[in-house]
Amino acid sequence: MNAQTYNSTAAASSERSQVIIAATIALVFGLGLVFTTGFAHSSSIHNAAHDTRHALSFPCH
């Protein structure tokens, strides 16, 4: 393995780890949003999102 391939492999793996980090942030953000609109027990959030929860068959009431 010469220096050049070593560098490009390192760059690829660092890019891959950046993708994983970014995807994890997106996953947490996405789950948080779905939890808020679909599951949060707060009465105000429930009432605001009520018809959507039923329409998308999230457990409601």
Place this chain on the structure above:
Amino acid sequence: MLMRILAVGLLAGLVSGVLVALLQTVTTTPIIIEAEVYENGGGHETHDHGGEAALQSGLLHYAVASAEKAELIFVHAGEDHGAGDVWAPEDGLPRTLYTSIATVGTAIGFAMILLAGMLFAGDTITESRAMAWAAAGFVATGLAPAVGLSPEVPGMAAAELSSRQAWWFATATCTAAALWLILRGSNNWYRLLGVAILVAPHVWGAPHLTEHPASSVPAHLAAQFASTSLAVHAVLWLLTGFFVGFWWKRIGQS
């Protein structure tokens, strides 16, 4: 990379959410509003009109409730689910608006989860691939949980909320993992394991009431709602998948 993911997720969710919100106003929401007439078993204690006693039973209930629908909805508006002093959007435009916001929020959430899944898997993000993932998403969050917990229209009797939510979440997670093993597993042992994980939540069983009180919602309305809401759920996923692929190709290619 993160900015690209967030931008694509937000845009895809926004567009598909708005489209599905429009779809909801002509499909599920009218059924919900019709069903709310029967909510709380028709035995409202907070309003009194002559038909109250008659509302308690059978056909008469249905006839009276239909006749008084307009009034009942009005009475119901301010005190959703019997919590009189808790804020709820007014019927009409405000309610439609909040429903739309919630749908857009859910769509953005689905878009982010979809993007995360495809990126973890190292898949190329195109419209067709993203829609295939979206179909799997529908099976995980729509179809599989609906096998145990039928989509509920307001007024149906159901078990305690937290236990149903926990079962729903566990089922969606198991189904997603199972689909991965079945569709992407490198050999049939993985697929077999996937099938086991797929059926596990259903063998465990969804939380149901031990004794089922008669639901006050007419069966035809509940059945129509169950199928309609699953279709809406599928449309939301597929549109979200399409727009994830659509925007991914057009935004911030680095």
